[in-house]
Amino acid sequence: MATTACFMIVSRNDIPIYEAEVGTAPKKEDAAHQHQFILHAALDIVQDLAWTTSAMFLKAIDRFNDLAVSVYFIHTRLMLLHDSRNDDGIKTFFQEVHELYIKILLNPLYLPGSRITSxxxxxxxxxxxxxYL
Amino acid sequence: MAPVAPRSGDVIFASVERVNAELFTLTYGAIVRQLITDLEEVEEVNKQLDQMGYNIGIRLIDEFLAKSNVSRCVDFKETAEVIAKVGFKMFLGVTASVTNWDAEGTCCSLILEDNPLVDFVELPDTCQGLYYCNILSGVVRGALEMVSMKTEVTWLRDMLRGDDAFELQVKLLKQVPEEYPYKDDE
Incomplete structure (x- = not known):
């Protein structure tokens, strides 16, 4: 289990629709928004990279100190900020979350692009x- | 001799035309979604779904009678069995079980373990009062009304609300005598 891991789903319009701190480290008060900030900064890189590759899983596209950002690119972006180096685990994690996300999308009462509250x-x-992490 | 009523709808289900289950589920979902957008009030959506179901039911009963070869039911118990075993199978692809009869034999519950309408569906907080499958209660009510039975159909259990099955209570209010649409002397 990773000590720091922040998972976020960002919609096509760059709006975060789901967010979860899934690391074991206790949350630091002074850096409450640091993770969002790093992930947000990585969005531009994702956008540039997206057109250069056909792979969905882009690992460690950006770094901040000892933290790395990995992305799973569907029309929305599943982004993970992590300090572990377990690439296979992260990839599997993304694939499984992708499955869950599809189920959410198939729910007729969910409006695509809105917050996932389930x-x-x-x-x-x-x-x-x-x-997996 | 009257033909023996079929005890299951499997044979008919195999022979009628079918559509892809996901297409069906998502189409119904789109209708509910649109109703919620248009009507805004969940209560109104429930009513509208029931009314739509009723309109379907009063037509569907003829299709049912034409294709299923069931004979006239002798009592309400048999009717309930036929709805659960043949009707649901024929049009929805699942069978229901009939339980919870009251003493007079006028009120029972149809229990659906499996319901293709609700695949993928999860009720968000804003739609808590919604009876997502309310169209089904309307269909049953409409269909029975066309064969001279006034009924009241309500949901007792709903899997979308955390229950373990779908339970549809069907209550026979009265048998309406058949009326002729014209008078003899006209």
Whole structure:
């Protein structure tokens, strides 16, 4: 299990629609928004990279001290800020979350691009994070 | 001799035309979604779904009678069985079970373990009062009304609200005597 891991789903319009701190490290008050900030900064790199590769999983595209940003690119972006080097685990994590995300999208009562408020989704994502990160 | 009523809809289900289940589920989802957008009030959506179901039911009963070869039901118990075993199978691809009869035999519950309408669906906080499958209650009510039975159909259990099955209570209010649409002397 990673000590720091911040998972976020960013919609096509660069709006975060889901966010979860899934690391074991206690949250620091003074750096409460640091993770969002780093992920936000990485969005531009994602955009540039997206057209150069056909791979969906882009690992460690950006760094901040000992933290790395990995992205799984579908039309929305699944982004993970992590300090572990377990690439296979991260890739599997993304693939499984992708499955869950598809289920959310298929829910007729969910408006694509709006916040994901489902508690079931949240629980499952956290379980996956414990398993693979 | 009257033909024996089929006890299951499997044979008919195999022979009628079908559509892809996901297409069906998502189409129904789109209708509900649109109703919520248009009507705004969840209560109104429930009513509208019920009314839509009723309109479907009053037509569907003829299709059912034409294709299913069921004979006239002798009592309400048999009717309920036929709806659960043949009707649901024929049009929805699942069977329901009939339980919870009251003493007079006028009120029972249809229990659906599996419901293709609700695949993928999860009720968001804003739609907590919604009976997502309310169209089904309307269909049953409409269909029974066309065969001279006034019924009241309500949901007792709903899997989308955290219950373990779908339970549809069907209550027979009265048997309406058949009326002729014209008078003899006209």
């Amino acid at each position: 508690s079931q989704f949240d629980t499952k994502v956290r379980a996956l994070a414990r398993k």
